[in-house]
Amino acid sequence: MGAPAEPTLTVAVVARRLGIAPATLRTWDRRYGIGPSERKHGGHRRYCAQDLARLHFMQSLVQAGVPAADAAQQARQTTELGTISSITVTQSYAVGPVDVSAQDCGGPAGGGKVVALPGAAPNARGLARAASALDSHMCRHIITQSIAQVGVVCTWEDLLVPVLRGVGEKWEASGTGIEVEHVLSAAIQGAFGAFIASAPMGTNPRPIMLVGSNQEVHQLPLWALGAALSERGVRTQLLGAGMPVPALGVAIRQSGPAAVFIWSQIGDSDLGELEQLPRCRPKVEVVVGGPGWRGTAPHGVEISTSLTHACESLHQKACA
Ligand code: B12
Structure with a gap:
């Protein structure tokens, strides 16, 4: 059944439909202005079908490695939300280092956190970006989705190893980013731990x-x-x-x-x-x-x- 036209969907419902944490939804609203078109009395967020489609679009861009701020801007500008599944990611996001600027992460200006990932897959760029923004929910989501799509070994080799080596090299070169390693490590352990717990004995x-x-x-x-x-x-x-x-x-x-x-x-x-x-x-x-x-x-x-x-x-x- 499709989402109702009236803005009736709660944060919890939308989060479940997208498979992301409610905290990530609230962050997207606060930080990037991708929220519900209406707010009920008392400030509670209520989403409509159009809002859900916009969020879905933003999510697919972020997973493809587009910086969250750019993804939000594209999602806000997209009026043809019925065609979101056919929208492709521009080449400029698939090359070059992952640069989490002050605008992307909402933090203080200066000292962009660059994790160089030459030749890595788009979702590896998305994961590096989420880890650099300390977005643990998004990290876990990207990893869990990859395990479901390509299995454990490919997730490790193609998604996680490039990002781990990238953040390790960043630390070696600059002495910074241990907090990023911790967020990433917790998400990896959480995703693999949940997989192990749900597998048959x-x-x-x-x-x-x-x-x-x-x-x-x-x-x-x-x-x-x-x-x-x-x-x-x-x-x-x-x-x-x-x-x-x-x-x-x-x-x-x-x-x-x-x-x-x-x-x-x-x-x-x-x-x-x-x-x-x-x-x-x-x-x-x-x-x-x-x-x-x-x-x-x-x-x-x-x-x-x-x-x-x-x-x-x-x-x-x-x-x-
Ligand atoms: C995540 C991480 C952490 C996390 C660990 C969390 C956790 N729960 O595990 C935290 C933040 C705690 C951490 C701490 C430290 N870390 Co650290 N860390 C890493 C990081 C980014 C990933 C580690 C990892 O999982 N590697 C796994 C893969 C990516 O490593 P690999 O050896 O290249 O793996 C290949 C082979 O070994 C082979 N292989 C062969 N047999 C097998 C079998 C299996 C089962 C598998 C999977 C693979 C395999 O295939 C692999 C590819 O899959 C690495 C960077 C890196 N390149 O590894 C740094 C790294 C290991 N850390 C480093 C350092 C220095 C530290 C610290 C001392 C300082 C710091 N940076 O904070 C502290 C240690 C503190 C202490 N008390 O001892 C250095 C080590 C340098 C060295 N050789 O001495 C590294 C290499 C970073 C760097 N580039 O300098 N770290």
Whole structure:
């Protein structure tokens, strides 16, 4: 059923229809003037069908990488809202760095937050822009939508890795943007966490254990791997980052996983320490990943080269 012509739709209803957070809707209204054409007594927002179509148009532009302020301007100027689905994004938005200017984010003037994403997909630009504007709802929305459309592995490789590397390089070059990394990280964990929670429980009798090495704080690859394995129907046990080897030994004895995957991003982790892991029957396979490992891997420890590689190898071990 279509939306009624009268302005009767509440913020909650419109947010649900668009699949975005009510807070994002209110922000678009306050910051960019894309709100309801009428306000009921008491200031409550009430949207009509035309308002909904305008918001839908703005949303599709933002997801395609158009800066929110420009998207809002185009949405306001568009009178032919019946044709919104056929409107294409201009080339100028698909090239060049993502520049969140003071006007885009509503913040103080000066010091545009540029995340360079050469060759990245439009939704990666949209995600970088949303993260730079600290719009956690929009970040989560873009990630969740990508998972639904192209799956976990493509979302990680094509959407998230370019943006993560971009914000990391920005920090390296300028020492700024840790708040952006936090917003992005929370959205990634939230989206993958929700995916894992909603997936049917895997049937492998022994779980795949996922942990981060001792003193490691970076754990997004664990969530990506957990979600990718859930997508394949593999049961996982995600223990998070910063696990000392002795504690990991206790966890392995207790849970008896088919395999354990250990991530190290910057942990300066010694592969030799893995000799201390308990030797169990049946055998617990060990796979490690990430650039934070040094030394020589003990016999039988596998080193992963990518999310796909880790996922395939652990899937096999879960089924063995
Ligand atoms: C998000 C992030 C954070 C978040 C982490 C949140 C979380 N919950 O995980 C926060 C904000 C907490 C953080 C903190 C810090 N961070 Co940080 N962070 C990052 C960022 C942007 C992404 C990390 C990530 O997930 N990478 C995953 C992918 C993108 O990394 P990759 O190694 O290139 O992955 C490829 C391979 O490893 C391979 N692969 C091989 N096997 C496998 C297996 C699997 C399962 C997967 C998925 C992939 C894979 O494929 C990958 C591509 O998918 C990186 C930038 C970057 N380039 O990684 C910086 C980065 C890792 N951080 C960095 C630093 C310095 C820090 C801090 C020390 C300082 C800071 N910036 O705040 C602190 C640490 C504080 C502490 N107490 O130790 C540096 C590390 C430099 C170095 N080598 O020493 C980086 C590289 C930024 C940079 N360019 O300088 N960080």
